Amino acid sequence: MTLRTSPEIGGMGHSLKRKEDARFIRGQGKYVDDVKLPGMLYLDIVRSPYAHANIKSINTEKALAVPGVLAVITGETLKEYNLHWMPTLMSDTQMVLPVEKVMYVAQEVAAVVATSRYAAADGVEAVEVEYEPLPVVVDPFKALEPDAPVLRTDKEGKTDNRIFHWEAGDKAATERAFAEADVTVKQDIYLPRILVASMETCGCVADFNATTGKLTIWMTSQAPHAHRTVFALVAGHVGLSEEKIQVIAPDLGGGFGGKVPIYPGYVIAIAATVVTGHPIKWIEDRTENLQADSFARDYHMTAEIAAKKDGTMTGLRIKALADHGYTDAATQPSQFPAGMFSICTGSYDFPQAFAEVDGVYTNKPPGGIAYRCSFRVTEAVHALERMVDILADELSMDPAELRLKNFIKPEAFPYRSILGWEYDSGNYEGALKLALETIGYDDLLKEQVEKRARGELMGIGICSFTEVVGAGPSKHFDILGLKMFDGAEIRVHPTGKATARFGTKSQGQGHETTYAQIIAEELGIPAEHILVEEGDTDTAPYGLGTYASRSTPVAGAAAAIASRKIRDKARKIAAHLLDTNEDDLEWEPGKFSVKGSPTLSKTIQEIAFAAYTNFPEGMEPGLEAVSYYDPPNLTFPFGSYICVVDIDKGTGEVKIRRFLAVDDCGNIINPMIVEGQIHGGLTMGLAPALFEELVYDENGTPLNGNFMDYLLPTAMETPKWETAKTTTPSPHHPLGAKGVGESATVGAPPAIVNAVVDALSHLGVRHIDIPMTPDKVWALLREHGVTE
Amino acid sequence: MTSINVTVNGTEHQADVEPRLLLVHFIREDLEMTGTHIGCDTTNCGACTVLLDEAPVKSCTVFAVQADGRQVMTVEGLAQNGNLDPIQEGFREEHGLQCGFCTPGMLMTSYALLEQHADPSEGDIRKAISGNLCRCTGYVNIVKAVQYAAQKKAGG
Numbered sequence A: 001m002t003l004r005t006s007p008e009i010g011g012m013g014h015s016l017k018r019k020e021d022a023r024f025i026r027g028q029g030k031y032v033d034d035v036k037l038p039g040m041l042y043l044d045i046v047r048s049p050y051a052h053a054n055i056k057s058i059n060t061e062k063a064l065a066v067p068g069v070l071a072v073i074t075g076e077t078l079k080e081y082n083l084h085w086m087p088t089l090m091s092d093t094q095m096v097l098p099v100e101k102v103m104y105v106a107q108e109v110a111a112v113v114a115t116s117r118y119a120a121a122d123g124v125e126a127v128e129v130e131y132e133p134l135p136v137v138v139d140p141f142k143a144l145e146p147d148a149p150v151l152r153t154d155k156e157g158k159t160d161n162r163i164f165h166w167e168a169g170d171k172a173a174t175e176r177a178f179a180e181a182d183v184t185v186k187q188d189i190y191l192p193r194i195l196v197a198s199m200e201t202c203g204c205v206a207d208f209n210a211t212t213g214k215l216t217i218w219m220t221s222q223a224p225h226a227h228r229t230v231f232a233l234v235a236g237h238v239g240l241s242e243e244k245i246q247v248i249a250p251d252l253g254g255g256f257g258g259k260v261p262i263y264p265g266y267v268i269a270i271a272a273t274v275v276t277g278h279p280i281k282w283i284e285d286r287t288e289n290l291q292a293d294s295f296a297r298d299y300h301m302t303a304e305i306a307a308k309k310d311g312t313m314t315g316l317r318i319k320a321l322a323d324h325g326y327t328d329a330a331t332q333p334s335q336f337p338a339g340m341f342s343i344c345t346g347s348y349d350f351p352q353a354f355a356e357v358d359g360v361y362t363n364k365p366p367g368g369i370a371y372r373c374s375f376r377v378t379e380a381v382h383a384l385e386r387m388v389d390i391l392a393d394e395l396s397m398d399p400a401e402l403r404l405k406n407f408i409k410p411e412a413f414p415y416r417s418i419l420g421w422e423y424d425s426g427n428y429e430g431a432l433k434l435a436l437e438t439i440g441y442d443d444l445l446k447e448q449v450e451k452r453a454r455g456e457l458m459g460i461g462i463c464s465f466t467e468v469v470g471a472g473p474s475k476h477f478d479i480l481g482l483k484m485f486d487g488a489e490i491r492v493h494p495t496g497k498a499t500a501r502f503g504t505k506s507q508g509q510g511h512e513t514t515y516a517q518i519i520a521e522e523l524g525i526p527a528e529h530i531l532v533e534e535g536d537t538d539t540a541p542y543g544l545g546t547y548a549s550r551s552t553p554v555a556g557a558a559a560a561i562a563s564r565k566i567r568d569k570a571r572k573i574a575a576h577l578l579d580t581n582e583d584d585l586e587w588e589p590g591k592f593s594v595k596g597s598p599t600l601s602k603t604i605q606e607i608a609f610a611a612y613t614n615f616p617e618g619m620e621p622g623l624e625a626v627s628y629y630d631p632p633n634l635t636f637p638f639g640s641y642i643c644v645v646d647i648d649k650g651t652g653e654v655k656i657r658r659f660l661a662v663d664d665c666g667n668i669i670n671p672m673i674v675e676g677q678i679h680g681g682l683t684m685g686l687a688p689a690l691f692e693e694l695v696y697d698e699n700g701t702p703l704n705g706n707f708m709d710y711l712l713p714t715a716m717e718t719p720k721w722e723t724a725k726t727t728t729p730s731p732h733h734p735l736g737a738k739g740v741g742e743s744a745t746v747g748a749p750p751a752i753v754n755a756v757v758d759a760l761s762h763l764g765v766r767h768i769d770i771p772m773t774p775d776k777v778w779a780l781l782r783e784h785g786v787t788e
Numbered sequence B: 001m002t003s004i005n006v007t008v009n010g011t012e013h014q015a016d017v018e019p020r021l022l023l024v025h026f027i028r029e030d031l032e033m034t035g036t037h038i039g040c041d042t043t044n045c046g047a048c049t050v051l052l053d054e055a056p057v058k059s060c061t062v063f064a065v066q067a068d069g070r071q072v073m074t075v076e077g078l079a080q081n082g083n084l085d086p087i088q089e090g091f092r093e094e095h096g097l098q099c100g101f102c103t104p105g106m107l108m109t110s111y112a113l114l115e116q117h118a119d120p121s122e123g124d125i126r127k128a129i130s131g132n133l134c135r136c137t138g139y140v141n142i143v144k145a146v147q148y149a150a151q152k153k154a155g156g
């Protein structure tokens, strides 16, 4: 993309340093836990030690005697206000505090309000709860057996633990494709339960003013407006009214999808501020975060590919079982219960495909949120990219060659997949060829042959993924009926500076910088003169928030369109000032000039001043615009990743020697920020590939609910990421841009697994489930007779 | 309650605290300096890193009473007379931060590293920050940020 603006203006394509950094590097960021109000009290939560149990009694007497403890809130307290249950974003229901029974270990049971954090924790210790354990269902396959106990006894008429059954594609035609195939391959693949674990945990400060009836809540929210509306819907009957609810999402210490759900803690804090009349702070600790927040993945898949002898793929079939825990708290806005899973045909031109997913309840915390990805895309890509490698192995074909043979061709876009997606643009062979060349694929293959001859284990893995991001369009995407558009409001002030407000919320993506760059590109006002604000529902236009890489595709587009509305008015004012016809004016970023007489011109700053001081007769004063953008389609970023690993035969440790990510996210707003997003996404792809998994024992007790055993990659394990790019603009996005924040999290894990399996393929290894921990790899090596 | 005397960023503070009060809570809540963050309960994340008599410590794992009579330096103490320390500049110039939550801890750990080693290798830097978790950046740019600061301090 060629630059249209100077560095001083700083429009699209400039690697502007971030505006937000000024406060963060000085320790002046304002996160939720930094909010302190006069008279503020602290809330801490009593949690269940059982995965399934009746609550026989809750005795709060000793807790109330603890110095500093002022109140204990239980399900019975909330029941008086009919606030003990709430809807999930999937229109399932979830307990705020239980009245009858608990459904998972670490579930909220009661809440203690006290004058300090420490006193609240003391109070939690002193609450006495008597439980009557019930049979526990941990295994999702067992949950579907006829004799399994029905968990959701609260749902009248519910006779099993199935949440949904969902299908996509033509089952019979796909069966025919398999029957007629020369070769078929099949593999069970499990993606374990993981948690985004942003460095800042979740929490809020809720402050209700009984006189005005106004509730202000600072909360860790990726979707402040949607949350405000949900609060109004849930608590409307006790007097909370939407215009008097102000949700403020201050600086967020990461989100990645974990700050989209409404956790019970927020609602309890709201109840507590209403009941006590004091501001209430609730901040979960890391153990609570890892044991009770909403989880990702937990997907048991069986995947199959049908193909001809020459490698042409003719059919894809995937059956999946999704463990959603005790409620379907998925935070995905599509109208399909398995989200975007039907993107599973990926980058390939499959003539037939069929996918089916069953969602089930178990005695685990709510599952089904995203982990830095559009909902269920990672699962789909993982299954497919593993299967392509398994097919290559079966056919003794090079995995790169097999991919190139089956890619959707560049000239086939816009491309309609057999499962119904309309891909906007792509050049898959361009990305893979660049990756192969940049990393020196042929030399790596030679090196591998030599190493194998010496008994060393080296592997090369490829993943060529297609992502699907940027929900809407609203005809397919909503949250509880709220359509998935997003809003931008721009006000240009008399002196030519601007304030812009958005319905999204940055969690580290750098919106204060990138949105300013979009407006700078469109209006020629220097980015440094544009103040971007988000996260306050009292001031920002309505929007559905930031997740699933939707900020650039949706709110970024709204910023461009609002800017263009302003430019249209600016043109009229310029014509008035230059005493000429609108049609005789020419625009270049920052000014209008008369065609053929470039010295006759008016800058956007002069025009802004005139908008308040000297506007044409009959025109409204001011220079402002709002846009609510409902995209015509999603955007489909893509990429090809290549990973090179060496495996230590003595320890089973996987060492990533090189990792190259070639990404294509269309036109780029800020290359520095895009690269940073890719680095971060790759690291969150590395994490589940090698380290992260939440494990439960047969009683449903989490075995690794803290950072001692739930391992996040440190600087020691994280490789020096290499990146490159191709640019295929989105034809329908006003700026030609696509989302990018999550591509790497989707694309990295299969590349890493494919590399490890490749290193072991000569031993007969065809698949390994993630995480590929040293002990797992070590055991596999011993199983195949490899010793040091 | 125990009476303590702690010097934070050059200013002396006298306070009566519960013996169990963590240093990080003393800094954040009693002194209302919220630049130092909390990201875990098991001494793993390093978001709470401060310097105690010039050595980086995880302030969630130190009692306030243990800081009695000692010098504490937090992220708020890095800039001198409004001038950023090179390590702060490095993080901004090299895009070494995204959400900013790990940043104060990262800054303090790398500041301490550069006080010890004027010219650390990439391996030295990665090892030094291995007790500080970052979920956003993938560390590559943090390494570059520290290298930037090392060069700048060397007059480069």
Ligand code: FES
Pocket: B037, B038, B039, B040, B041, B042, B043, B044, B045, B046, B047, B048, B049, B058, B059, B060, B061
């Ligand atoms: S808060 Fe995590 S190490 Fe101190």
Ligand code: FES
Pocket: A199, A253, A254, A508, B096, B097, B098, B099, B100, B101, B102, B103, B133, B134, B135, B136, B137
């Ligand atoms: S910048 Fe977000 S955790 Fe490091």
